[in-house]
Amino acid sequence: MSEGLLFKKAGKEDLPRISEFRKGFFEVHEAGRSCEPEYYEWKCYRNVFGEGGVWLAEEGNSVVGVKSLTPKPMKVLGAMVNAAETGDNFVHPDYRRHGIFSRLFRAHLDGVDPQWSLIYTLPSKIPLQAYERKLDCPQIPVSLCSMVKPVRSKQLLKRKLRFSFVAAIVSPLVDIASRAMFRIGTRGMARSTVDVRPEEGFPDDVDALWEEASVNYDVILVRSKKYLEWRYIANPDAYTILIARSKSGATSGYMVTKVHASNDLTWGYICDFLTLESDPNVFRKLLAAAVESFYQKGCAVVLAYVVRGSFYYRTLLRAGFLPRARHPIVCYRNELGKLVLKGGHKWHFTMADSDHI
Numbered sequence: 001m002s003e004g005l006l007f008k009k010a011g012k013e014d015l016p017r018i019s020e021f022r023k024g025f026f027e028v029h030e031a032g033r034s035c036e037p038e039y040y041e042w043k044c045y046r047n048v049f050g051e052g053g054v055w056l057a058e059e060g061n062s063v064v065g066v067k068s069l070t071p072k073p074m075k076v077l078g079a080m081v082n083a084a085e086t087g088d089n090f091v092h093p094d095y096r097r098h099g100i101f102s103r104l105f106r107a108h109l110d111g112v113d114p115q116w117s118l119i120y121t122l123p124s125k126i127p128l129q130a131y132e133r134k135l136d137c138p139q140i141p142v143s144l145c146s147m148v149k150p151v152r153s154k155q156l157l158k159r160k161l162r163f164s165f166v167a168a169i170v171s172p173l174v175d176i177a178s179r180a181m182f183r184i185g186t187r188g189m190a191r192s193t194v195d196v197r198p199e200e201g202f203p204d205d206v207d208a209l210w211e212e213a214s215v216n217y218d219v220i221l222v223r224s225k226k227y228l229e230w231r232y233i234a235n236p237d238a239y240t241i242l243i244a245r246s247k248s249g250a251t252s253g254y255m256v257t258k259v260h261a262s263n264d265l266t267w268g269y270i271c272d273f274l275t276l277e278s279d280p281n282v283f284r285k286l287l288a289a290a291v292e293s294f295y296q297k298g299c300a301v302v303l304a305y306v307v308r309g310s311f312y313y314r315t316l317l318r319a320g321f322l323p324r325a326r327h328p329i330v331c332y333r334n335e336l337g338k339l340v341l342k343g344g345h346k347w348h349f350t351m352a353d354s355d356h357i
């Protein structure tokens, strides 16, 4: 590796080069998460919770490594704190194992309060080793898992079975069973007066929902109207917003979804949700509306991230969702990190609390 590497915080003018570099790693799909310069501009430079950024390593005019930092508001044990998600870990294959990722991590800590920001991420396997062994970012004792539910199993079975005609015969039966399980698991909704509709934005009283629902949790991203509008409406990617209202018209829950086509499989992503646990039918109704819409859109599988053992986890399990994988969350061991790392806290965490979607 050449000695001529330069590490710096990217300016907006660097975003097209960063976007091109990022696209060289994973296949980019039209319906998936954007990697365009506008995406990074929105996430880091038009962030209403403070300026984050992308840090880059370059040699000459070539980008050889990147890392991003995205400020997000969080409530930890009753206190509002600045949190930031660290992500976009990409180093050119010819430059790996020379500490570039580690140097970018240290460089981007300059972008936050070193003691009182909760710096977290959901790393994949290799970065996880780096975070744990080299960067003083242990795993938080919280069990986040993804859960899946097949809705149109033909695509899935075609991948698993040797003969595609078998998939064509078996899949209608699997789909009927899956729908029946879902109905049984979400029964009770018929008596509920909650109304669920797709809406263009978030109503003003979503702040009241946030205030009431958040007292149930020790650690939760601040799902205020300001956050939700930045996260889903200002975002260059498109999301579907489902709003649940009680008979009086008050907002009693929301769910955000997205359809994602990857390789030969169409996924229905349940990106985010918040409801009052005092009326379990609100979450069930939102779930039923989302799953029905994914079915109509031809999705093969529905995917949600949820904290194991939570009210949402139990509801998904009853509705026929199956636990799929555990997603470790790590955080930097600063003062606030140490507090969170003690564990024993009640979390609410969804897919869109990460930059996976």
Ligand SMILES: CC(C)(COP(=O)(O)OP(=O)(O)OC[C@H]1O[C@@H](n2cnc3c(N)ncnc32)[C@H](O)[C@@H]1OP(=O)(O)O)[C@@H](O)C(=O)NCCC(=O)NCCS
Pocket: 025, 087, 088, 089, 090, 091, 092, 095, 096, 097, 098, 099, 100, 101, 102, 103, 124, 126, 127, 129, 130, 131, 133, 134
């Ligand atoms: C993950 C990635 C960013 C690491 O970048 P890097 O600059 O090579 O990382 P570093 O040199 O700073 O490595 C720090 C530590 O991480 C661990 N590590 C890094 N790569 C590893 C590998 N391939 N296998 C095992 N451990 C690894 C090691 O503990 C390493 O320390 P060491 O070299 O002293 O043993 C790079 O491998 C990459 O771009 N991978 C492809 C993209 C990707 O999958 N990104 C994650 C999704 S966001």
